[in-house]
Amino acid sequence: MDVFLMIRRHKTTIFTDAKESTTVYELKRIVEGILKRSPEDQRLYKDDQLLEDSKTLGDCGFTNQTARPQAPATVGLAFRVNDEMFEQLHVEAFSSPPELPDVMKPQDSGSTANEQAVQ
Amino acid sequence: MSDGEERACEGPDSMYVKLISSDDHEFIVKREHALVSGTIKAMLSGPGQIAENETNEIKFREIPSHVLSNVCEYFTYKAQHTNSSTEVPDFPVSPEISMELIIAANFLDC
Numbered sequence: 001m002d003v004f005l006m007i008r009r010h011k012t013t014i015f016t017d018a019k020e021s022t023t024v025y026e027l028k029r030i031v032e033g034i035l036k037r038s039p040e041d042q043r044l045y046k047d048d049q050l051l052e053d054s055k056t057l058g059d060c061g062f063t064n065q066t067a068r069p070q071a072p073a074t075v076g077l078a079f080r081v082n083d084e085m086f087e088q089l090h091v092e093a094f095s096s097p098p099e100l101p102d103v104m105k106p107q108d109s110g111s112t113a114n115e116q117a118v119q
Numbered sequence: 120m121s122d123g124e125e126r127a128c129e130g131p132d133s134m135y136v137k138l139i140s141s142d143d144h145e146f147i148v149k150r151e152h153a154l155v156s157g158t159i160k161a162m163l164s165g166p167g168q169i170a171e172n173e174t175n176e177i178k179f180r181e182i183p184s185h186v187l188s189n190v191c192e193y194f195t196y197k198a199q200h201t202n203s204s205t206e207v208p209d210f211p212v213s214p215e216i217s218m219e220l221i222i223a224a225n226f227l228d229c
Contacts, residue, residue: 002199004195004199006188011143011144011145012144012145012147013144013145013146013147013188013191014135014146014147014148015146015147015148015149015152015191015192015194015195016149017195033134034135034147068208069192069195069196069198069199069200070192070193070195070196070208070210070211071192071211072192072195092144094144094183094184094185094188095140095142095144095183095184095185096185097185097186097213097215097216097219098215098219099215100214100215
């Protein structure tokens, strides 16, 4: 079954899909094609859990139910800094939506917008 | 090793395109998904050499990341369910972003 993913690192988000049977290593190959970093230089995370290359996405908890096209699952990505170290997993949050204007906030039905200035 | 490899984001035949939001978040989506938007389709495949055609990157100065991420999810959702005979689930839209989403959808013609 298809699973839909957002692979996120810092300010980059890759929208892609794969199968539940796709392995973590194959997903790293897809990232390699886009961001030009080899799989050995990548680490993929689900929440804060490091994913092993040999596991499939289904094994890691990405299923057709949790990773739908209109609500893809998030995979964290970190690159290798040097021979020994990887960077910290860090994902920039998206901007916050503005506060709802009063007229759109849920209100009891029956209230109107009439205001009478009391003097 | 990588001599014959397709350059993913470069050239007119690349498989992915990059959409950049007003707050510099980069969203990489499959080219065929982005073509759901009439505006993006025109930018990427119109006649003549437009800058976007070369680099496959489009910067949206008015669309913030929380809206553009929903737009990208919509592209995937639409591509998945078009011509599909299975039951199509609703596309969730939270009220906070609905205004901005309508403006973006109007601009993107999708």
